[in-house]
Amino acid sequence: MKPTPAQKTTPLVSPASAAVVRDAATQLFIGGQWVSAKEDRTFAVVDPSTGNVIAGVSDGDIADGISAVDAAEMAATAWKATSPRRRSDVLMKCFHLVLEQAEWLAQLITVENGKALADARSEVSYAAEFFRWYAEEAVRAPGEYGPAPSGANQIIVNHEPIGIAVLVTPWNFPAAMATRKMAPALAAGCTCILKPAAETPLTALAIGEIMRQAGVPAGVVNIVTTRKAGPVVSAMLHDKRVRKLSFTGSTGVGRTLLREAADQVVSCSMELGGNAPFVVFDDADLETAVAGAMVAKMRNGGEACTAANRFYVQKGVVGEFTRRFAEEMAALKVGPGLAADTQLGPLITEAAVAKVERLVDDAVAKGARLVTGGSRSNGDGFYYQPTVLADVSPDAEILREEIFGPVAPVIAFETEDEVVRMANDTEYGLVSYVFSGDLKRALAVAGRLESGMVGINRGVVSDAAAPFGGMKQSGLGREGSHHGMLEYLETKYIAASW
Numbered sequence: 001m002k003p004t005p006a007q008k009t010t011p012l013v014s015p016a017s018a019a020v021v022r023d024a025a026t027q028l029f030i031g032g033q034w035v036s037a038k039e040d041r042t043f044a045v046v047d048p049s050t051g052n053v054i055a056g057v058s059d060g061d062i063a064d065g066i067s068a069v070d071a072a073e074m075a076a077t078a079w080k081a082t083s084p085r086r087r088s089d090v091l092m093k094c095f096h097l098v099l100e101q102a103e104w105l106a107q108l109i110t111v112e113n114g115k116a117l118a119d120a121r122s123e124v125s126y127a128a129e130f131f132r133w134y135a136e137e138a139v140r141a142p143g144e145y146g147p148a149p150s151g152a153n154q155i156i157v158n159h160e161p162i163g164i165a166v167l168v169t170p171w172n173f174p175a176a177m178a179t180r181k182m183a184p185a186l187a188a189g190c191t192c193i194l195k196p197a198a199e200t201p202l203t204a205l206a207i208g209e210i211m212r213q214a215g216v217p218a219g220v221v222n223i224v225t226t227r228k229a230g231p232v233v234s235a236m237l238h239d240k241r242v243r244k245l246s247f248t249g250s251t252g253v254g255r256t257l258l259r260e261a262a263d264q265v266v267s268c269s270m271e272l273g274g275n276a277p278f279v280v281f282d283d284a285d286l287e288t289a290v291a292g293a294m295v296a297k298m299r300n301g302g303e304a305c306t307a308a309n310r311f312y313v314q315k316g317v318v319g320e321f322t323r324r325f326a327e328e329m330a331a332l333k334v335g336p337g338l339a340a341d342t343q344l345g346p347l348i349t350e351a352a353v354a355k356v357e358r359l360v361d362d363a364v365a366k367g368a369r370l371v372t373g374g375s376r377s378n379g380d381g382f383y384y385q386p387t388v389l390a391d392v393s394p395d396a397e398i399l400r401e402e403i404f405g406p407v408a409p410v411i412a413f414e415t416e417d418e419v420v421r422m423a424n425d426t427e428y429g430l431v432s433y434v435f436s437g438d439l440k441r442a443l444a445v446a447g448r449l450e451s452g453m454v455g456i457n458r459g460v461v462s463d464a465a466a467p468f469g470g471m472k473q474s475g476l477g478r479e480g481s482h483h484g485m486l487e488y489l490e491t492k493y494i495a496a497s498w
């Protein structure tokens, strides 16, 4: 069962991609209908493995954004009054339909994002889990009740849906970042407008169609694709009916949106950039550490906010770790994401390749040694070789900026205090990784690291059941777990006497 709306796409140039996008929705989803943008403009979606255009998608304007707010408002009262059990059932149906269409969704992610199909399949499973988790959470909204200390009255605390939510998502996890926001919003009883990244709109629209098929009522979810994110999102945030912004993306855009949201005092949840340290102590099991490094660095081709950005390895094992890590990186099969044996696909755009190239060149100019890789791949598409840099100088830009590509800088350290100081020397604080055979030491270091999440002896932390989010300039609020639903609930206190 694939999405069926009558849609138009532009002529297709790559046969493999063409087959995948043939049935994909390409219009705006507003009030339960597939509609063209009011100005009837479209923008091109590009396959990063070839640079070819694979679809034309409706390019929404401010008026389309406001239409979506109108639709979300029309649906709000009924959805808020819908029983938690019914909301739960609809979300569980979304979970099952995503699984039924999992392979097609994974291929769709690959053709517009570039990531290897294995990564896309993992993303679809992860995305589906948010529907299942929040189907289960929808019926567990918390409340409190108890006597006031004076004995004069009772204190009752309820949680209500916060109101219409604007959800803005990035291109690196086009399915999971959308479901991580839409599922808790709907579970809490909010209606919403999703604004996906212009690089990867097809996956978000496909999920919208699945939600329609699952019985999500018209207007509860609206999706506005646009190349004019700034003005469209700003207009929605200045509409008094909107009460929530949940944003995932870069710290720079996050700062801009916090300022925009301040004008109407809109509640904000922000999942921003990262600069994850990956710390390996002498007493770590090296096989586990190298396997963890491969996942922490290369899941999603390095294009993850959780990607290990700086590898701090203790003096006694830095040589052996670097050699084994570089061997595994060099052995990765690079190619188009849809090819069965591909382990690393292209980056998202030519600009992303140029950024990685700039960071590597700067590190090498400042004395880093290339252990493997170090340049873009020849031919079509936006490819960069898996790369390991050793002896990276503390003033290299690669240690300050999010790399967002398949490059691993390795830095040696001697003492625990030294590595904690280096790891925390960043404005980011999303996730850290610690590898040690001594759990007491690993937990102590985890406690000293300034990040919202820590992986101990493992290279992946993401889980729908756990609170995902950052400290410092990596964000505000949490997604996933019961914490994620609280972001869409307003607290109401009633003082009652009788």
Ligand code: NAD
Binding pocket: 168, 169, 170, 171, 172, 173, 177, 195, 196, 197, 198, 229, 230, 231, 233, 234, 248, 249, 250, 251, 253, 254, 256, 257, 271, 272, 273, 274, 304, 305, 306, 402, 430, 470, 474, 475
């Ligand atoms: P981005 O900030 O450029 O864009 C994110 C979204 O914001 C897109 O939908 C984009 O169209 C929109 N946008 C851009 N400018 C805007 C503006 N002025 N007003 C309103 N919306 C605007 O980020 P990206 O390049 O798409 O994604 C990569 C970034 O996302 C990285 O920094 C990465 O770390 C971060 N990220 C964070 C998490 C997390 O959970 N912390 C998860 C995934 C990605």
